[in-house]
Amino acid sequence: MERQLEKHLEETCRVPGISGALCADNNGLCLAARGCKPELAGHVASIAQQAAQLHPNSSTTPVICIESEGGSVLIKSENDVTMAIRGNSWVALKPLCMRRLSAIKRAMGYTTHLSNSLSSLF
Numbered sequence: 001m002e003r004q005l006e007k008h009l010e011e012t013c014r015v016p017g018i019s020g021a022l023c024a025d026n027n028g029l030c031l032a033a034r035g036c037k038p039e040l041a042g043h044v045a046s047i048a049q050q051a052a053q054l055h056p057n058s059s060t061t062p063v064i065c066i067e068s069e070g071g072s073v074l075i076k077s078e079n080d081v082t083m084a085i086r087g088n089s090w091v092a093l094k095p096l097c098m099r100r101l102s103a104i105k106r107a108m109g110y111t112t113h114l115s116n117s118l119s120s121l122f
Helices: 002-013 040-051 090-107 114-118
Strands: 020-027 030-034 062-067 069-079 081-087
Touching: 002 030, 002 040, 020 040, 030 040, 030 062, 040 062, 040 069, 040 090, 069 090
Parallel strands: none
Antiparallel strands: 020 030, 020 081, 062 069, 069 081
8 A cells, every 4th residue: 555655646746846745644644745744744634624624514525725935735635535735836736636636545445536526626
């Protein structure tokens, strides 16, 4: 499983405009990281959990976009996996985040597909 996560993050970071990716579990433990500091996993998981509390009755978890002069970070949580992708623009990150998190979930043995839950958001 660990090799598959590393492979997916490596592929993610090869996409032009992407500078880093990180996967964390719900406890903030870094499952894998490329181009991001692993110690940020706890913050990423916490941000995803706090954002989910804004709409507690929603059937899907929110997509969080943090923008700054240095670029954008897109955070999405599904099941027990939270993924953050850092890049130049959130517009480019949305479809990539959907595909990568879905592939990572399959690698971890989850059967639900992220693309179905995200399609209504975009």
